[in-house]
Amino acid sequence: MGLAPERSSEAKVAELFRDTSTRWVTDKVERLFPMLIGEIMTIKPSKWGGKDKRVWLNHKSGAHSTKTGYYAALAMNKPDLLEPLQPAQEWLDDVWKITTSLKIKLLSWKIKHGAIPVGDILMARHIKANVKCIHCEDSESILHLFFHCPFAQKVWELLPVVTGFDPMRINSFNEGWKLALKATILPPTGINDCPLIPWVISTIWTTRNFKIFQKRHFTAQEVMTKAIVDAKEWKAAQIIPPPLPQGPPKRIQDAASVILCCSDGAWNKDLNTAGMGWSFSDFRNERFCSHSDSSMYVCSSLVAEGLAIRLAMEHAIALQLRQVVFESDSLQLVSAIVDRSSFNDLHGILADIYLLSKQFDSVSFRYVNRSSLCFEDNLAKQALLGPVRNPC
Structure with a gap:
């Protein structure tokens, strides 16, 4: 420049x-x-007087953290070091979202990071200890202990799965972990909705420690039985917490005057254009008004959904509607509106949605399944196919 x-x-x-x-x-x-x-x-400023805000561009929320600042500094000064530091695993799906105890999640996290004191790791850290496998006297690594050891193989042979699970074909712990999680557990273990694999891994680890420190020996059958029993006991002990109170909703004076507004957005990634469609229905679910629009320079489908709601709110105000429920099939957008969370690309749009909300006697936003917005989806796609006007 x-x-x-x-x-x-x-x-x-x-x-x-x-x-x-x-x-x-x-x-x-x-x-x-x-x-x-x-x-x-593609920056969509507030149209209705929303305040400007400083944002950190290296994160979609606009919030700065030490972690994102560190990666930004690496990318600028030492990009060659950045590649190995990028997370190579899907931690949320592989560990933290698994239905199991927090203790086992932490153990799994440590194993995946190579942070448990098996023989190979102790030797690499020059710690004097017995580095041989307690079961077979071979070199003890994470892969060996949990999958390749003859004792571990006997345990996995007892795993009640639909198809056979061959631990000797596994080349890394992460590979074995993913394959084991996908295995379908056979009844009547009673834990179909609770993965058994983390409990098996945990029991193999505790069995190894019992044998080293307490000289207690367990058979492969006892290991599998204990894993199943522990999983069932943990599952039975879980208490489903009651839903959190959402706070008192705005009082609606007359249910018959509540209007339902459904909106949807369609986005063309190649052209960065968007189509928006919305409609209004009365309490009898009879549609009495609909409209569509299009816009250039739209950077994501989420922004297209946000533009659709903002246009729908402006139309509702022009129609002098006082009590409106706005529906969208974008859970991320609805959550951002309700929770007042932040997204860089949505800042101006969300600011306008908050300001426009003050023009109604009663207003709420809720997520609906995509199948409920077929009419609005068609409006948005038709608008996207037609002539696209200037940015919204």
């Missing part, structure tokens, strides 16, 4: 807006920033 001309050295972003609005002057943006027009125009 080069240095800014002297006459533009004190220029402000507001000078790129049309008159006193926050609509970009496309010609001016293109003339001054021809290489950045796509990035600039």
